[in-house]
Amino acid sequence: MNTPQLAAGIGILAFRQLSGIAAFHKIVIRFYLGVVDITMTEPILDIRDIRVRYAGLPVIHGLSLTVGQGETVCVVGSNGAGKSTLLRAIMATQRTFEGEILFKGKAIHGLKTEDIVRLGIIYVPEEKMLFGPLSVEENLMLGAYVVQDKQRIQQNLDFVYSLFPRLEERRRQAASTLSGGEQQMVAIGRGLMSNPEMLMLDEPSLGLAPILVDEVLDTVGRLKKEGMTILLVEQNVREALVLADRGYVIQTGKIVAQGSGKELLDSDLFRSAFLGI
Amino acid sequence: METLKSAFDFSDFPRLDISIAGIIAIFLLVFPLFSHSAFAMATMIQFLMFSVYGMGWNTIGGYGGQVDLGKAQYVGIGAYTTAVLLIRWNIPFWFSMPLGVCLAMAWSFIIGYPLFRLKGHYFAIATIATSLVLMDLFSVWEFVGAARGLEISPIKYHYPDFWRLIFKKDIYYYYVILGFFFVGILYVNGFRRSRLGFQLRSIRDNEEMASSLGINVHWAKIKTYAIATAFVSVVGSFHACYIKNIEPQDTMGLDLSILIALMAMLGGAGSLWGPIIGAAVLIPLKSYLKAWLGGAAGLAGIDLVIYAVIIMLISALEPRGIWGIVEKVRRRRWQ
Numbered sequence: 100m101n102t103p104q105l106a107a108g109i110g111i112l113a114f115r116q117l118s119g120i121a122a123f124h125k126i127v128i129r130f131y132l133g134v135v136d137i138t139m140t141e142p143i144l145d146i147r148d149i150r151v152r153y154a155g156l157p158v159i160h161g162l163s164l165t166v167g168q169g170e171t172v173c174v175v176g177s178n179g180a181g182k183s184t185l186l187r188a189i190m191a192t193q194r195t196f197e198g199e200i201l202f203k204g205k206a207i208h209g210l211k212t213e214d215i216v217r218l219g220i221i222y223v224p225e226e227k228m229l230f231g232p233l234s235v236e237e238n239l240m241l242g243a244y245v246v247q248d249k250q251r252i253q254q255n256l257d258f259v260y261s262l263f264p265r266l267e268e269r270r271r272q273a274a275s276t277l278s279g280g281e282q283q284m285v286a287i288g289r290g291l292m293s294n295p296e297m298l299m300l301d302e303p304s305l306g307l308a309p310i311l312v313d314e315v316l317d318t319v320g321r322l323k324k325e326g327m328t329i330l331l332v333e334q335n336v337r338e339a340l341v342l343a344d345r346g347y348v349i350q351t352g353k354i355v356a357q358g359s360g361k362e363l364l365d366s367d368l369f370r371s372a373f374l375g376i
Numbered sequence: 377m378e379t380l381k382s383a384f385d386f387s388d389f390p391r392l393d394i395s396i397a398g399i400i401a402i403f404l405l406v407f408p409l410f411s412h413s414a415f416a417m418a419t420m421i422q423f424l425m426f427s428v429y430g431m432g433w434n435t436i437g438g439y440g441g442q443v444d445l446g447k448a449q450y451v452g453i454g455a456y457t458t459a460v461l462l463i464r465w466n467i468p469f470w471f472s473m474p475l476g477v478c479l480a481m482a483w484s485f486i487i488g489y490p491l492f493r494l495k496g497h498y499f500a501i502a503t504i505a506t507s508l509v510l511m512d513l514f515s516v517w518e519f520v521g522a523a524r525g526l527e528i529s530p531i532k533y534h535y536p537d538f539w540r541l542i543f544k545k546d547i548y549y550y551y552v553i554l555g556f557f558f559v560g561i562l563y564v565n566g567f568r569r570s571r572l573g574f575q576l577r578s579i580r581d582n583e584e585m586a587s588s589l590g591i592n593v594h595w596a597k598i599k600t601y602a603i604a605t606a607f608v609s610v611v612g613s614f615h616a617c618y619i620k621n622i623e624p625q626d627t628m629g630l631d632l633s634i635l636i637a638l639m640a641m642l643g644g645a646g647s648l649w650g651p652i653i654g655a656a657v658l659i660p661l662k663s664y665l666k667a668w669l670g671g672a673a674g675l676a677g678i679d680l681v682i683y684a685v686i687i688m689l690i691s692a693l694e695p696r697g698i699w700g701i702v703e704k705v706r707r708r709r710w711q
Contacts, residue, residue, distance in 0.1 A: 192584055216590035228585035230578050241578050244571075245590035293590065 141204070143168045143297060143328055144189070144220075149198030149208075151181070151188045151352075158184045159352040161198070166297065171319070171329040173343035173360065175336045181352040182332040183225060186299050189330075190222045191215055202297075217245050219296030223286050225305050225332075231275030235266050238274050238285050242292030251294070259288035262318065280311035287318060297328040304335050316342060340364050383566035389648075390706075397649070404554055408547045415667070417546045421618065423659040424553040425611050430639035430651025431560045432607025436600045437637060438645035439573060441580030442492075446503030447636045449510045450605045452628035453480040454612025456514065459526040459622055468539035473613040480609035481602045488598040504630060511628035525623030528616065541617035549618050556610060564648055567603070576600055580646070608636065642690055644699025653698050661686065 142165035151159040159181045166172045176182050187193035189200055191212045200208040207215050221242075229238055239259060243252045260267040263284040269277065274285055283303055290298055300319065304312040316338050323329060323342065333339035340346050340360035348356040348369060356368050363369045386394055407420060429447065436442050457476030461467035487506050494502050515523045533542040543549055567573045575596045578586040587593050616622050626632070635658075643654025662683060669678045694700040 190588060192588070211592075212584075212587040213590045213592045216588065222588050224585065224588070228582050228588075230581045230585075232581075233574075233577065237574065241574055241589055244575070289589070 141168075142166055143203055144330065145199075145201040145204075146185075146189070147199040147201070149188060149200060150196045151184055151193055152196060153184055153193065157352065159188065162349070162352060162354055163198075164347055164354065166328060166330050167344075169326050169328055170344045171323045171331060171342060173331045173333060173339045173346040174349055175333065175339065175346060175363075176349035180349045182349055183301050184352075185349070186222055186224075186301050186330070186332060189215075189220065189299065216293065219294075220299065221290040221293055221295035221297070222299045223290045223301060223303065225302040229274040229282055229285055229289075231273065233274060234271050235274055235277070235285055236270040239266075239289050239292050242289030245293050252292070255292045255294060259291055262291070262321065263288055278311075279307050280314060283307065283311075283315055284318070287315075291322075295327075297330060298322065299330045299332075301332045302334055303331075304333065312338070337364065379566055379570070382569055383562040385569075386565065393649070401558075404557075408550055414546065415663075417550060419660055419663045421546060421550055421553055422663065423655050424550070424557045425615065426635070426639050426655040426659055427652045428553070428556055428560045428611045429608050429636045430643065430655055431564050432604040432611075433636050434604075434640045434645060434647075434651045435564065435567060435576070435607070436597070436604040438640055438647070438650065439568060439580065440576040440597060440600050441646075442597060442601070443496075443500045443637065444503045444601070444604070445500050445630075445633050445637055446505075446507035447604070447608050448628045448630070448632040449507035450480040450484065450608045451612035451615065451632060451636075452510065452514065452622075452624065453483060454609030455616040455622045455627045456520050456526070458613040458616040459528060460520060462528060462540060462616075463526060466540075469541040469613065469617055470539060473610060476613045477606045477609045480605045480612075484602045484605040485598060488601045492594055492597045492601070504633065507628060507633055508630065511624045514624040514628060523624065525621065525626075526616075528620040530620060541614070549614075553611075553614055553618075556614065560607060561648070561652075568648060572596060572599060577646075638687065640697075642687060642697050644697035644702075646696075647699045650697055650699045657686075657698065658683075 144164075144166040146162065146164040148161045148163050149159060150157065150161060162181070162185065164172075164174070164185075174182050174185065184193055188195045189207075191208070191210060195208045198208070199206055202215070202218055202220060205218070207218065207220075210218075230241065233241070236256075239256060240252070243255060246252050246255070260270075265281060266284055266288060269281065274282065277285065287298075287300070287303065290300075303315050303319065307315060312335055316333075316335070319329065319331060320342055331339055331343060340363055343360045346357065346360050346363045347354050348363065356363060356366060358366065386397075389397075404420075404424075408417070429451070433444065433447055437444050454473070454476040457479055458469060458472040461472040461475070462469070491499060491502050491506070514520055520526060528542070530542050530544075533540055535542065535544045536548055537543070538548075541549075541552065568577075575586065575591050578589065578591065579593050579596060583593055612627065615627065619626075639654035639658060640651040641654070642658060643652065643656075644650030665678075665682055669682070690698060690701075694704065696703075
C-alpha cells in the first residue's frame with residue numbers, strides 16, 4: 100500500500116469538502132494495492148458483480164466497474180474477453196442474470212433499451228449499423244429521436260457538423276456510399292444527437308486505415324475535452340489508454356487489472372498480456 | 377400545417393418521376409370521359425382499389441419490413457361494418473366507413489400487441505392464422521349472414537345516392553375510389569418522411585440499433601399496423617357498396633391477403649410508387665388473362681401459370697420489385 104498517496108488523496112478530498120468546492124467530478128483519488136483503484140466520487144455508472152451469458156454460455160463472471168462523471172474510461176482485452184458483451188449488457192440488449200447496473204444511482208438492469216437511452220446512455224456499436232439507404236443527415240436525425248425540442252436538435256446538428264465538417268459536405272449523400280472513416284463519424288455523430296450523458300463507443304477504430312484511426316481517436320479526445328463521459332472499448336490499446344483517464348483490463352469475463360492509463364501501460368501484467376514484453 | 381406541407385412535397389423525386397406521375401394523374405382524371413368498355417372501367421376500379429390496399433400494406437410491410445399476410449381480415453371488418461349498418465339501420469357510407477376504420481384499428485391494436493412479439497416467418501404465419509380464424513367466425517355468425525354473406529339490394533335506394541354510395545353507373549364509384557387513391561398517395565408521401573416513417577425504416581434495417589436510438593420498436597410497429605389497417609378498411613367499406621354482395625371467403629380469404637402483399641412486393645415494397653406499379657401490372661394482367669385465356673377451351677388455368685411466371689421472373693431478377701429494376705437502370709445510366 101502506498102500510504103503517502105492515500106494520505107495526499109484524503110487530504111485533497113478533505114480540503115475540497117471543507118472549502119465547499121463541489122465541482123470536482125473528475126477528482127479521483129487513487130491508492131494502489133497492485134492494481135486496485137478506488138473512485139472517490141459518486142460514479143455515474145456503477146456496475147456491480149454482473150454475470151452475463153451469450154448463447155447459454157457464461158461470458159461475464161462477476162464483473163464490477165465504475166465510470167465517474169466526465170471521465171473517459173477504457174476497457175481493453177483480447178478478442179472474446181467479453182468487452183462488447185459488457186456494453187450490450189449495459190444497454191439491455193444482452194440479458195444480465197445476476198448483479199446490478201446503476202446509472203446515476205438508479206438500477207437500469209431491468210429496463211428496456213429505449214428507456215435506458217432516454218436516461219442518457221448512448222451506445223455506438225462496432226458494426227456502426229448505419230441505415231444505408233438513408234442520407235447522412237437522416238441518419239443523424241434518427242439519433243435525435245428522444246429529443247423533442249427542435250431548436251435543441253438543430254444545435255446538436257450544428258455541433259456534430261462542427262466536429263465533423265466533412266459530414267456537412269455530404270449531408271445529402273446516402274450513408275452506404277461513405278468511406279469507413281466517414282461512416283464511423285456518422286455513427287458517433289448520431290450518438291451525440293441525443294445529448295447523451297454517457298457515450299459508449301465499441302471499437303470505433305475497427306477496420307479503419309491507420310490515418311483514420313488517429314482521426315477517430317482525436318475525435319474521442321475532443322469529446323473528452325468537452326466534458327463528455329465516455330466508456331470506450333478499443334483494440335488500439337496503447338492509444339486508447341493514453342487517451343483515457345482510467346482503464347480496465349478484462350480477461351475471460353473478469354477484470355484482471357485497473358488503474359490510470361499510464362499505470363496500466365507500465366504494469367507488468369499488461370505488458371506481458373498485450374505487448375508481449 | 378407542416379404535415380400537410382410534407383404530404384404535398386415531392387421535391388426529393390427526380391423531375392422525370394414527377395412529370396410521369398402528373399401525366400398518369402391527368403389520365404386517371406379524364407379516363408371516364410373517353411369511350412371505354414364496362415370491363416375496362418371495372419378493371420380500372422379494381423386497379424385503384426388494389427393500389428390503395430397496397431399503399432396500406434406498404435406502410436407496415438414495405439417501410440417497416442414486417443411481412444403481413446393477413447390484411448384481408450381488415451377488408452372484411454370494413455366491408456361488413458358498412459354492409460350491416462346500411463342493411464339493418466340504413467346508416468350511410470360516410471358514417472359507417474369511419475366506424476369500420478375505428479373497429480378495424482381497435483382489432484389491429486388487440487391482435488397487434490401479441491403479434492409483434494413474433495418476428496420474421498413466425499409473424500407472417502400468425503397474421504395468416506388470425507385472418508383465417510376471423511373468416512371462420514364470420515362464416516358461422518348468423519348476424520352477418522354466416523357463409524352466405526350479405527347483399528345490399530340497390531332497388532331500395534334512389535340512384536345516385538351519394539350518402540350511401542349506391543350508384544347505377546360505375547363512373548361514380550370510379551371517382552370516389554380515385555379520391556381515396558389520391559388521398560392515399562399524399563398520406564404515404566407525408567408518412568415516409570414523418571417521425572414514424574423514419575422509425576419504421578430504421579426498424580426494418582436493424583431493430584437492435586433502432587431500439588439503441590431510443591425507439592420503442594414494439595409500439596412503432598403496432599401504430600403503423602393500425603395505419604395500414606385503416607387504409608384497407610376504407611377500401612373494404614367501398615368494396616361492400618361497389619360489389620354489393622360480400623361473403624367471408626371473398627373479403628377475408630387468404631387469396632386476397634396474398635394478392636394485397638404481392639401488389640406492393642411486385643411493384644417495389646418500401647417505395648411510394650411501388651404498390652401502384654404492382655397493381656397497374658397485376659390487375660389488368662389478371663383480368664385480361666382470365667378473360668382471354670381462361671375462357672378458351674383447353675386453356676383454363678393457363679392465365680394463372682403466366683401470372684405466376686411473371687411474378688417469379690421479377691422476384692428472381694430484382695427482389696425489390698419493378699421499382700428496384702427502375703432504380704438500378706437509372707443508377708447505371710448516371711454512373
